[in-house]
Amino acid sequence: MVKFTLNGKTVEAEESKTILQVATDAGIKIPTLCYHPAIEPYGGCRLCIVEITKRGRTKVVVSCIYLAEEGIEVKTDTEKIIRSRQTILKLLLARCPESKKLKEIAEQLGVASTHFRISDQSKEKRKNCILCGLCVRVCNEVMKVGAIGFVNRGFKKFIGTPYDSESDACIGCGACQIVCPTSSVDPQEVCEEEIKIIPSEYNMGLEARGANYVPFPQAVPKTPAIDKKYCLYYQSDGERCGACEKVCPRGAVKYGQEDKIVEEKIGTIIVATGYDQYDPIAYEEYGYGKYKDVITGLHYERIVNAAGPTGGHIVRPSDHKEPKKVVWIQCVGSRDEAKGISYCSRFCCMYTAKQAILLKDHCPESDAYVFYMDIRAPGKDYEEFVKKAQEFYGVKYIRGRVSRIYEKNGLLVVKGADTLAGIQLEIEADLVVLASAAVAQGDAIEFAQKLHIPYNADNFYTELHPKLGPCETVTGGVFLAGSCQFPKDIPDSVAMASGASSKAMTILAHDELEIEPVIAKVNEEICSGCLTCKDICAYSAIAGKEIKNRKTGELINVVAEVNSSLCHGCGACTATCRSGSIDLDGFTNEQLFDEIAIL
Amino acid sequence: MADFEPKIVGILCNWCSYAGADLAGTSRLKYPENIRIIKVPCSGRVNPLFIIKCFQQEGIDGVLVSGCHPGDCHYTTGNYYARRKFALMNKMLDFMGIEKGRVQFSWVSGGEGAKWAKVVEKVVADIKKLGPFTKFK
Numbered sequence: 001m002v003k004f005t006l007n008g009k010t011v012e013a014e015e016s017k018t019i020l021q022v023a024t025d026a027g028i029k030i031p032t033l034c035y036h037p038a039i040e041p042y043g044g045c046r047l048c049i050v051e052i053t054k055r056g057r058t059k060v061v062v063s064c065i066y067l068a069e070e071g072i073e074v075k076t077d078t079e080k081i082i083r084s085r086q087t088i089l090k091l092l093l094a095r096c097p098e099s100k101k102l103k104e105i106a107e108q109l110g111v112a113s114t115h116f117r118i119s120d121q122s123k124e125k126r127k128n129c130i131l132c133g134l135c136v137r138v139c140n141e142v143m144k145v146g147a148i149g150f151v152n153r154g155f156k157k158f159i160g161t162p163y164d165s166e167s168d169a170c171i172g173c174g175a176c177q178i179v180c181p182t183s184s185v186d187p188q189e190v191c192e193e194e195i196k197i198i199p200s201e202y203n204m205g206l207e208a209r210g211a212n213y214v215p216f217p218q219a220v221p222k223t224p225a226i227d228k229k230y231c232l233y234y235q236s237d238g239e240r241c242g243a244c245e246k247v248c249p250r251g252a253v254k255y256g257q258e259d260k261i262v263e264e265k266i267g268t269i270i271v272a273t274g275y276d277q278y279d280p281i282a283y284e285e286y287g288y289g290k291y292k293d294v295i296t297g298l299h300y301e302r303i304v305n306a307a308g309p310t311g312g313h314i315v316r317p318s319d320h321k322e323p324k325k326v327v328w329i330q331c332v333g334s335r336d337e338a339k340g341i342s343y344c345s346r347f348c349c350m351y352t353a354k355q356a357i358l359l360k361d362h363c364p365e366s367d368a369y370v371f372y373m374d375i376r377a378p379g380k381d382y383e384e385f386v387k388k389a390q391e392f393y394g395v396k397y398i399r400g401r402v403s404r405i406y407e408k409n410g411l412l413v414v415k416g417a418d419t420l421a422g423i424q425l426e427i428e429a430d431l432v433v434l435a436s437a438a439v440a441q442g443d444a445i446e447f448a449q450k451l452h453i454p455y456n457a458d459n460f461y462t463e464l465h466p467k468l469g470p471c472e473t474v475t476g477g478v479f480l481a482g483s484c485q486f487p488k489d490i491p492d493s494v495a496m497a498s499g500a501s502s503k504a505m506t507i508l509a510h511d512e513l514e515i516e517p518v519i520a521k522v523n524e525e526i527c528s529g530c531l532t533c534k535d536i537c538a539y540s541a542i543a544g545k546e547i548k549n550r551k552t553g554e555l556i557n558v559v560a561e562v563n564s565s566l567c568h569g570c571g572a573c574t575a576t577c578r579s580g581s582i583d584l585d586g587f588t589n590e591q592l593f594d595e596i597a598i599l
Numbered sequence: 600m601a602d603f604e605p606k607i608v609g610i611l612c613n614w615c616s617y618a619g620a621d622l623a624g625t626s627r628l629k630y631p632e633n634i635r636i637i638k639v640p641c642s643g644r645v646n647p648l649f650i651i652k653c654f655q656q657e658g659i660d661g662v663l664v665s666g667c668h669p670g671d672c673h674y675t676t677g678n679y680y681a682r683r684k685f686a687l688m689n690k691m692l693d694f695m696g697i698e699k700g701r702v703q704f705s706w707v708s709g710g711e712g713a714k715w716a717k718v719v720e721k722v723v724a725d726i727k728k729l730g731p732f733t734k735f736k
Contacts, residue, residue, distance in 0.1 A: 538676045571644030587639055
């Protein structure tokens with residue numbers, strides 16, 4: 001550790017740290033373009049210069065490569081430094097007058113214009129390139145590829161591939177694009193193959209995500225996860241990249257970590273696994289998957305979200321233009337026994353009305369059309385909400401189905417019927433939103449089998465009783481909440497979750513557990529002690545019990561004994577017992593024989 | 600023979616088949632009324648003697664045992680034991696002279712009301728073909 005003064009304050013730092021790192025940690029901003037924490041510093045752009053005083057002598061150094069030293073005095077914002085930075089920036093601006101990033105820094109440094117001769121950039125391939133070499137170094141040092149480098153010297157210098165042709169060495173990782181301070185690199189210009197993005201699952205593939213990413217904004221814990229399938233470090237067995245480990249200031253990224261199975265003892269389980277969206281690709285007439293502008297309600301939900309990929313601006317996925325006419329089609333898959341599912345997905349009518357209202361709010365000039373079968377708005381203020389969409393916002397509701405959607409001159413022609421007016425319609429829409437059905441999760445059955453809870457023909461989990469036990473399941477201690485039981489809107493899901501959690505807590509709040517009186521019992525007098533029942537018991541509720549002579553302590557016999565708190569009362573042991581010495585209270589052999597006898 | 604209405608005993612597990620039969624009822628599904636249902640906690644509870652006992656009983660012509668689908672047992676493994684037991688029992692029934700089809704087994708889950716109705720229809724039709732059971736009586 002070394003001590004030195006930074007802008008008048010004494011700071012302590014490790015010897016291996018540069019002044020730039022120490023200043024950044026201390027919250028002092030030093031402008032820089034060519035510094036990236038994952039790459040060895042290089043001092044390319046010279047913007048990060050600071051003034052140091054060492055043994056009474058003052059000099060200007062580049063802070064990204066100058067290591068912390070005992071007793072020096074560092075000043076980051078003297079007049080001389082600011083003037084020098086302004087000059088450096090003016091030189092950079094003379095080279096790249098169009099760069100957004102440079103203009104941004106110019107504003108911060110109070111640089112209005114450059115008095116140097118502005119270079120002719122018309123022939124340059126990468127107009128905003130300041131030749132800092134960050135992309136070259138990331139490609140070489142971090143990604144171990146070396147597909148790009150500096151070409152020529154002096155004024156003719158530029159960054160490119162050998163012979164400036166598309167490279168077969170480029171792996172299309174896009175690291176050069178990520179590190180470029182002035183956004184002047186397009187890896188597709190360099191790479192021979194088509195660069196594939198990783199589609200963000202949360203944003204319905206409307207946006208790319210990194211291999212190291214937070215799965216969704218509300219994730220708990222909100223920590224990034226590495227997707228080994230895409231991560232270049234894992235894909236190259238540790239040869240390439242490893243940037244996230246270098247960048248993380250907490251040292252939280254450890255590549256050696258393995259997935260592990262954590263075992264916890266828990267009292268109750270609430271199943272809230274939700275639903276999945278029906279894939280409307282089965283409805284070929286709507287052209288989902290074929291036309292980019294035919295999307296599902298979930299896609300639209302991401303587009304309209306302020307935190308989504310478009311920042312809440314409603315645009316078509318194909319050309320990012322605001323749509324003028326949007327058509328919603330309800331009941332895609334729902335209530336269609338022939339092709340889709342037989343039930344009503346319950347919340348699509350309401351979200352369609354909401355989405356149409358949002359369109360009118362965002363783009364008041366646009367037209368919204370909704371094709372519906374029936375409007376199902378059973379809930380508090382729901383009917384009024386749909387009425388508001390129709391009357392106040394002027395969303396045009398058309399009762400009828402759509403027969404076909406096809407593309408014509410960049411627009412989607414929606415052919416449908418208006419069954420109330422008894423006419424055929426053709427709407428030239430920019431965007432079509434399908435209110436796709438809600439279906440059970442793909443692994444719903446597998447999961448139900450793990451928990452021993454029943455499910456219905458549509459793979460939704462079955463409650464204990466449709467009226468009297470809507471949150472419980474037949475398995476004690478397992479509760480249901482939300483759409484895993486059946487499609488539900490938000491208020492219903494919240495109400496059910498409150499019910500389920502209260503029920504779950506009630507069990508845990510008691511010192512004693514109430515159980516069904518249906519329990520196996522052993523007639524010790526005739527039990528031979530073969531303990532076949534012990535092997536058959538799924539709950540390990542049966543064990544051997546030694547019967548001893550009370551006086552002498554001599555072992556007389558071993559008999560089966562039922563642990564009544566473990567026994568679930570299935571009766572498998574009774575049907576197995578050869579001597580008929582084990583019986584099930586509530587369903588005794590005698591009772592069952594009598595039941596048969598009266599038939 | 601044409602108007603022979605068999606009497607069939609249905610031994611149903613509480614969690615799947617009984618719930619399925621219940622669902623058939625609440626869904627207002629129609630199925631033959633020839634079946635009398637006895638509820639047991641699990642198909643694993645069914646002692647083969649219950650089935651023999653049914654045939655000793657005057658007027659009973661067939662038995663249907665129904666439980667949860669394999670893998671879905673409320674008690675984890677009960678229906679697997681039942682399946683093994685009945686595989687052996689089928690041979691014994693044959694030896695005892697009880698025709699194939701008089702004793703039937705099925706897996707009906709709590710959500711399969713319609714399947715339950717179908718199973719009963721099939722069992723009743725099969726036993727109608729076999730006629731009244733008179734051997735032990």
